[in-house]
Amino acid sequence: MSNRLNLNDVLPNKVTIWKLRNNNPLRKSFINNNIKPDEFDALIKIAVELSRYLYPYIREILRSKEDPKNNSVIWNDFKKRFIELINERFNINNIRVKKLLNQTRNDEILIKSMLTLSLCISNEGYQKLKNFLLNIK
């Protein structure tokens, strides 16, 4: 994907992306590497490209939660997998990670994250997502 987005200079291989992922302070393997602006931009471009590709799935996940009468199987599967991944890869002693794992209160975070991604699939999605990320409280 980085080839297609002309990001070869910034992200030459998978290891670079893996190292950049470790800049996330919520991860177990957190290393403070001071992410550079062009690396930050490259990660946003990849996130936008992936959300464009995954839009039908994101949309179905959002839709499955909308009708309370229906048993939201897709939503429950998604949430279950999300929590599994957080438990596996994130530092579960961190207060913010605990908030993500809180079954009763994490719906809002998940919905807003999915909605943010679903709104950034246009050609200007990169700029939109960047603005959203920089405006987060």
Added chain:
Amino acid sequence: MMQNRLSFHQSSVSLEIIGLPDYSNNENNDQISIISQWKLTIADKPLIEGKIEHLGPIIDAFYIYSNLLINNEMPLYESKLIDIKPENLYIHNIVLKSSKRDVKPLTIKIGNSLLADTINCFDQLNESSKIIMKKQVVFNNVPIKAKFKLINKLKFYNLFLPPLISICSLVLFSTPFIYFYNPFVNEEKKEFINPE
């Protein structure tokens, strides 16, 4: 004269724009810059249609509401033409108000998925080279209620104003009581202690 029709689709939502090119600006036959009508079709919902003067405010309303939704705790958009407010985390109520008398406002409930589809349709419209619309600056059209929330978000003043006021008041009140060192008074005191 045959009018041009352009459609934008995103999953369950489609937007149709009907109009003519502006030949005086040497525009191509397939372009639209004089919009005569538009139709927004949301699956299983009543058709929304109107004139060009309604399209801009409706697009702005959706963009502003979605921004507030992502950045704020409680989003709310209200204007003469359209109100959008959340019913809960998953459902949003859209109230479309007619400019004609005796026409009741139309209320439509849409979920997050339809909201995303609608905004993606508007994105396609904005990015289309075949439709030339006068782009409106979104923040000039923010209604008063939304503006108020945006101003509240400016935490800069909240952060710096209280300590600034406290420092100023401290300086003002303490100035009359300031003690200046006077060497002559000190000399006299020393003499008093050691009369030799």
